[in-house]
Amino acid sequence: MTDLTKRRLILLSLIALAFVAFFLSGADQLLTLDNLKAEQARFQAWLAEEPFTVAGGFFVIYVVMAALSLPGATLLTLLGGALFGFGWGLVIISFASTLGATLAALIARTLAREPLEQRFAIQLERINAGIRREGAFYLFTLRLIPLFPFFVINLVMGLTRMRLTTFYWVSQLGMLPGTAVYVNAGRELGHLESLAGILSPGLIGSFVLIGLFPWLARALVSIARRRRLARRFARPRRFDHDIVVIGGGSAGLVASYIAAAVKARVALVERDRLGGDCLNTGCVPSKALIRAARVAHEIREAPRYGIQVGAPSVDFPAVMAHIHGAIREVEPHDSRERYEGLGVKVMAGEARLADPWRVGIRDATGERLLTTRHVIIASGARPRVPPLPGLEAIEVLTSDNLWQLEVLPGRLLVLGGGPIGCELGQSFARLGSHVTLVEMGDQLLPREDRDVAAEIEARLDEEGVDVRLATRALRVVPEPDGAGHRLVVASGETESSLSFDRLLVAVGRQANVEGLGLEALGVETRPDGTLAVDDTLQSVLPNVWACGDVSGPYQLTHASAHQAWHATVNALFGELKRFRVSYRALPAVTFSDPEVARVGLNEREALEQGIACEVTRYSLADLDRAIADGHREGYVKVLTVPGKDRLLGATIVGQGAGEMLAEFTLAMTRGIGLNKLLGTIHPYPTRSEAVKATAGVWKNAHKPERVLRWLERYFAWRRGRATPSRESAEVSKTTGS
Template sequence: MTRKRLILAAIIALLVAAYFFSGADQFLTLENLQSEQERFQAWLAAEPLTVAGGFFLGYVAITAVSLPGATLMTLLGGALFGFGWGLLLISFASTLGATLAALIARTLARAPLERRFAAQLARINAGIAREGAFYLFTLRLIPLFPFFVINLVLGLTRMRLWTFYWVSQLGMLPGTAVYVNAGRELGELESLSGILSPGLIGSFVLIGLFPWLARALVAIGRRRQLARRFDRPRHFDQDIVVIGGGSAGLVASYIASAVKARVALVERHRLGGDCLNTGCVPSKALIRAARVASEIRGAPRYGVSAGEPEVDFAAVMGHVQRAIREVEPHDSRERYEGLGVEVVAGDAILEDPWRVRIREASGERVLTTRHVIIASGARPRVPPLPGLEAVEVLTSDNLWRLESLPEQLVVLGGGPIGCELGQSFARLGSRVALVEMGDQLLPREDRDVAGEVESRLGEEGLAVHLATKALRVVAEETGGHALEVERHDANNELLVERLPFTHLLVAVGRQANVEGLGLEALGVETRPDGTLDVDESLQSVLPNVWACGDVAGPYQLTHAGAHQAWHATVNALFGELKRFRVSYRALPAVTFTDPEVARVGLNEREALEAGTEVEVTRYALSELDRAIAEGTTRGFVKVLTAPGRDRILGATIVGQGAGEMLAEFTLAMTRGIGLNKLLGTIHPYPTHSEAVKATAGVWKNAHKPERLLSWLLRYFAWRRGDDTSGKTPR
């Protein structure tokens, strides 16, 4: 493909050179065309098909190679062929040439640019796929923008060439007609500027604005159509009704109340959602207890002997529940009612886009609202595994009701939840087997990152089964149950094994809660992964129904839900004035295993899949003084930058405290701070955060100015009076 691009580039270079060396650029001037007009007319009368065909092909060639002269060719066409035939010829020739120009730009430059600027072009292409035809049509209508620039820029996107062709054909027609009509009076024209008077340019601008006005009118029409279909209320009880009192719903309610909107928050179960009650808070409390047990076992390496820890599992779970109770006031009904939020306990069903029926313990009532924000969260996904109904399945929702430590635990799923909980129960004393269908743990992370976690889990006694497929749950002859799995051995032969368990924990992902809300009847669709189908502003197909958090995806993380909640709320309340699109470019994520895995932005796996060229800088924590002093040298920092530049595209940290160290990289990516500035930032010694600066130092050392340093070497040798012949002084 590179060879073909070089050949095409060479052909175009030859055509451009021939154009200028032949004097064609001097020939295509207004004065020359006026003086040669009679000769052209005589030639056309003598050979009409030859002239028309040659004119058409010449116009296509000039436009395709983006050479100057298309405007004058348009005037000549009007003078030669008249308005009707001239418009017909030039309209098709210009569109065909523009499409060829876009194709040439696409062939020559799109692939290299997509490798280098994958993230930026991905967002542009998403917008092109959604509204590219609309924007192209608007640009074609306004002659303030050079058409050849539009050809080249749109050619670099993923817009379909057929779409580019027909939109250009329609959009360029008014401007082409003006120039062709002016060409009929070619002999009377004094300059090209006389064609487009300020009044005419203003008219084109108004024409160009028409699609925007039309879109606004369509939006108004959609709202009125909805009003007719669903009987829009004249008065509203609330500005926003938020359905779901988890992290996203609480943040949405907080923001709406902060700007003095009237907001009602409906939650069927417990405020705080998964994060407080079954997710972030209890899991981190359990992980901390498990880490203490691990630290006691490892104490002899520091000269402290404490023996094997005695684990009181009931007390551990008491610690977990105590953590939930202490955090609970932050998400309590009292707090949010104090902020002005009407908190309602019950089930919410959308009767129409403006009416929410709430089933409370005391009965039913209907709230009318200008906007609805769906923040109903997600639940653990349980696969349809044969025999599963015969056992009590543990998930991240219900395992917190355990009263005794599982003796033999099988964890199905090697993602973040499976790894965190599997390691924690192993540290507390359970025999744990972890089953992952993929060929590595933490499937979204790089292989070297997952390898560090896998190695540590193996050292701590977990049996890690990779590339292993769960088949069914079976009863054991000796009593109890086992998970039957299959895998390929070293000779690629299929093996079927049984993994006995006293408890089975399923951690294979989460499923959005979309059922029972009345959304399907209103036409609100879901994506293939089950999340609600919303756009980049988090708006659904219904203009006043929005979604955020786990139910909206694509990242089912507490802080991602809070990030989305701000956008959904602000867009709902003020979207008629200004819309904000959600960006996940600098969204951090942490897996709280030991070692921790923390990442923001791209990793090597994603860069490779997207075809993005990156430069990788790596710093081993075994070089960090603080890590050496504490004996926590396992892990590394890995930063991806644009080749030859210090702009951070992503960072991954594996090691103790990785989640805390990641914040500096997240801030840097959010605010456009490069590695050079991180290197110039003073970090306290000795701290883990020095790893960030050290990584920047590794990058800087790889990009040191060798020529300048060689000059400095000679300069200092000269200052010392040494031999400056170029040899390195002894």
């Protein structure tokens, strides 16, 4: 055992003894407002006789309680105000609380920083990054706005790399306003002589101030941040716009719409096409392709319904024409004309932040500068292409350029087994391509449960897709005869090669953050490349916000719209009220066949996060509509709080799963449990009945057995027989058994 370990054990033992002594002595019971009020007169007399002894003892006790994170600091603060008055009370408690907080940070650092840094390196690095980025102001913000109890801040900051001297003086300043509020409240309580005094203006004002303090502190922090910015950059005296939105995809369009709807002056800057990926290269074209592929598949499946037809003949250029026709039909919804009609100033060009309030716009005619109170970055993302040797020698297909294909690939190799890879791979196989799908992980759809991935893998295999799991792509090489290329892969220690005519890369997306001028302004990115924003979508610059794919963590169109509302409302009205974005009830659908739809937690995530749950499962093979349709594959799986009907998550695998998911999403959003879903009338025969049936399975597993036994006895009595067992005996006599 090392000397450091011995010292840690000794310190830990002393702290444990102090905790035990605190609670065994009943000190936690003494530190109540009633007790302190009852003993106030005695303390006042003692203070008059021995002021230094009382003040010194109070100081030491406060330091020890703060250092050991014992409960009662708030009441001691009130007592200090009542005993010493506002002036001396503030001085004593301010220094005692800061010294105790610093000792608590030192204890946490000595006991736990080294082992916790090894186990929770990622989480602590985020805090250390905030300290490096904003320095002492990061801690000052935490102190001034008490989102977390002070003792939690003491312990967490002790685990970081912040210098203790910095921790001390920042805590001394940051806690001072809050301490003053509570000391003043204690002083007012000390003057309370009767119940009528409760209604005194001073006391009421003190407690109103306690309630308003977090809001006031947030406003002060906001002002301080703006002044820090103003020292670095020249803030304009007047602004051209309230908001400039960079990016005209799903997030940018929704942000612009909301800002214009509340009569803010908003400019929307887009360098390519309005509508972004969703309209032009993502949701709309992919669903049009999926529909065409499904028609071809249904024609092949027609004989099972008694319909005899020939094999489908796929006219691939006509399929692509159908896809581009769908884009043109939807395009007016995202058009420049529509948004200008709503009051949005739409501009084409490249945007770059000159400073937090100035955005430069460069187009074919030159460059102009816009001033704005707030900037919302919604620049989206693009397909990630891995640095694979030999890849530069071929034209790689991605979800961006796939829609320019003119000839159906004979041999299509799909790299990536996520939602995009599964959707597109299955569609091209149904249109007639020989598809090989390579996934580095040991299952398709890595975010889903294994049983969900197994359903999709089985269907792809059934439809002729060559699925290669746990297979790593190494390099691209030409065929020996020069006709086409091969992808060299490794599965375990074994290398092999896969021939292809076209290679579709679907291994994820990376945020578009380059060229925006963010690095020069200190706006950082996360390890995955997305912009670093807080849960209100605010960056380190208080007037620069981000939403959509560029900020993550979910690169989905409806997630972008969800974020855009929060970013816009927080930007325009954040001084009054801010809204934290929540993904608890965010739905997601993989449009394979069968579809995979999910909201909330699945079993994998619940296990990883240590969340206890109960799983209820209903097979769609038992659903009347599924039987009639001839599509009985799939199931509904819901996670609930053990013993309760409150939903934690739901996963649906099957035809129309995305449409069925909406009811579970509504239930999670509005706090509706399975009992109420069971009591909701569903039309028959529909697939939505699976929701009610799943709730029925849960209810059957939680039926009140004791009540049912009493009911059985009650009905037996009503029929004229004493007990069910006696009735059974009489039946046995009658049958002669």
